[in-house]
Structure formats: C-alpha cells, structure tokens
Amino acid sequence: MTKPPEVAVLGSINMDLVSVTTRRPEPGETVLGTGFSLVPGGKGANQALAARRSGARVRFLGAVGSDLFAPPLRQVLTEAGVDTARLRSLPGPSGVASIVVDADGENTIIVTPGANGGFDGLDADDLACVAAADILLCQLEIPVDTVTAAARRARAAGTVVLLNPSPARALPAELWRDVDVAVVNSGEARSLGGVLESVPHVVVTRGAQGADYRGPEGRSHVPSPRVEVVDTTGAGDAFTGALAAAWHRGPERALAWACAAGALATTRLGASSSIPDARRIGRLLGDTTSESNR
Numbered sequence: 001m002t003k004p005p006e007v008a009v010l011g012s013i014n015m016d017l018v019s020v021t022t023r024r025p026e027p028g029e030t031v032l033g034t035g036f037s038l039v040p041g042g043k044g045a046n047q048a049l050a051a052r053r054s055g056a057r058v059r060f061l062g063a064v065g066s067d068l069f070a071p072p073l074r075q076v077l078t079e080a081g082v083d084t085a086r087l088r089s090l091p092g093p094s095g096v097a098s099i100v101v102d103a104d105g106e107n108t109i110i111v112t113p114g115a116n117g118g119f120d121g122l123d124a125d126d127l128a129c130v131a132a133a134d135i136l137l138c139q140l141e142i143p144v145d146t147v148t149a150a151a152r153r154a155r156a157a158g159t160v161v162l163l164n165p166s167p168a169r170a171l172p173a174e175l176w177r178d179v180d181v182a183v184v185n186s187g188e189a190r191s192l193g194g195v196l197e198s199v200p201h202v203v204v205t206r207g208a209q210g211a212d213y214r215g216p217e218g219r220s221h222v223p224s225p226r227v228e229v230v231d232t233t234g235a236g237d238a239f240t241g242a243l244a245a246a247w248h249r250g251p252e253r254a255l256a257w258a259c260a261a262g263a264l265a266t267t268r269l270g271a272s273s274s275i276p277d278a279r280r281i282g283r284l285l286g287d288t289t290s291e292s293n294r
C-alpha cells in the first residue's frame with residue numbers, strides 16, 4: 001500500500017453564519033428566514049477537510065482569532081485529523097462569513113477576514129512545512145504576499161503548487177510563475193483569460209456539468225454525477241481538496257474523484273459539514289478499488 005500524499009493547505013478559516021430562506025432578499029428588502037446554523041468554514045479549512053477526508057495527510061497553515069469562534073474552528077480540523085501545529089492564534093476576531101442559502105440551494109456570501117487578514121509572514125517552521133509537503137494548496141482569502149512566499153518556497157523544494165484563485169483578484173506574475181495547477185470556476189477562467197496560459201495544468205469547474213482539464217497531454221471533460229442539490233456552499237472547496245488528495249493518481253482519475261466529492265457536497269447544508277469522505281465518494285463512483293483513494 002502506498003503512503004498517502006502530504007498536502008499543506010495554506011488559507012482561511014471562518015465561522016459561517018448560515019441563514020436559509022425561500023428566496024434571497026432584493027436590495028433594501030427584508031425576508032424571513034426558515035433556519036439558521038453556525039458551521040465552520042473558510043475556503044482553506046474546507047479544502048483541508050476535503051483533502052483529509054479523501055485520505056491525504058494534511059497540515060493546515062492559517063490563523064484564528066482570540067474570540068469565541070476560535071476553539072470550535074480549531075477543533076473541527078483537529079477532530080478530522082488535520083495537523084494544526086501551524087494554525088496560529090492572533091488577537092481579535094476570527095474570520096466570519098455571512099451566508100444566505102435560498103430554496104434552489106444557491107447562495108450569497110460576505111466574508112469578513114478577521115484573523116485571516118492578519119496572517120502575513122511565514123516563519124521558518126511554516127516554510128519547512130511547505131517544503132516537506134507533496135502538494136501546497138492555496139486560495140485567496142489570506143494576504144497575497146503570504147501565498148506568494150509559500151509558493152516560492154514550494155517551487156524551490158519541488159512541492160507541487162495547486163492554486164484556487166478565489167475570491168478572484170489581480171495576482172503578481174511572480175506567483176503565477178510558481179503555480180503548477182490552477183483550479184478555477186468558469187467565471188474566474190473568463191476573467192483571468194490569458195494569465196492561465198502559462199499554468200501547466202488548468203482545471204475549470206462547471207458545477208453540475210462537471211469539470212474541464214487542460215494539461216501537457218491535452219484536454220478532457222469529466223462529467224459530474226447527478227445528485228439532489230440542497231446547498232452549493234463549499235462544493236468548489238470539496239472538489240479542490242479532493243483533487244489535491246487524488247492528484248498523484250493522474251489528472252483524469254483525480255478529476256473524476258473531485259467531481260464526485262463536489263457533487264456530494266451539494267447534497268447537505270453547510271460547507272465543512274457537507275464534505276464527503278473517501279467511502280462515500282468511492283460508493284458514488286461505483287468503484288470499490290478507489291474507496292481509499294490509493
């Protein structure tokens with residue numbers, strides 16, 4: 001049996017304040033909600049959980065605050081078996097996301113970064129953690145300089161750099177030079193345009209339609225399994241974390257695995273709470289040999 005890959009996830013961790021309504025309000029309008037939950041989230045933490053539940057060994061680099069949300073945010077990672085030795089505590093609030101989910105499972109999200117915004121400066125232990133990993137997985141809910149420094153160290157060490165440039169923003173050319181795999185949705189792919197041409201492997205997620213891949217050996221499309229959608233929050237994170245965990249199996253198999261993870265994540269409410277494990281993903285794919293993602 002081969003050793004599972006080690007994934008270093010550098011990114012945000014938020015408490016998600018999730019309100020469920022029949023429809024999302026228009027500007028200036030108040031609507032009544034039908035439910036409310038507090039669910040740990042943040043693109044970084046969601047992707048770390050997804051990679052872990054797909055069988056990878058995962059170390060998380062990020063920051064929580066000193067408020068009431070910090071202990072449960074740390075706990076959701078440790079309980080899942082994610083190494084949180086590089087998760088720092090900063091004075092002030094943790095990141096929060098105000099999320100509204102409508103009857104179609106579509107959402108709107110406002111992220112207030114809190115401690116994630118103060119995660120600026122990697123120490124020697126952080127950089128050693130990046131260099132020791134097989135894959136560095138990053139998003140953009142923390143300062144870009146932190147992502148750029150981590151990617152530079154990863155590239156120097158031969159660690160594969162997987163970037164999910166979300167929420168979209170302008171990035172330095174220096175960062176793009178160090179990216180091996182970019183995972184974007186179709187809107188991000190359109191807005192990034194030519195920038196993606198220099199990235200060796202590009203994955204474009206298309207929701208229920210599946211995902212497209214472009215790499216050194218050509219292009220392909222992987223369809224997504226059909227499921228009953230409850231909430232799309234975190235589905236892209238489930239996809240991306242699962243992709244990182246399965247990348248060693250090659251792009252085709254990794255994309256099929258990731259599409260199944262993303263689809264399953266839409267069948268339950270919440271981000272971290274909806275991320276499937278390897279057993280459920282394997283079952284959906286009808287492939288008993290892939291249940292452990294080896």
Ligand code: RIB
Pocket residue numbers: 012014015016040041042043046096097109111141233234235236237271272
């Ligand atoms: O991608 C979903 C995530 O975006 C949520 O968990 C929320 O915290 C925001 O970061």
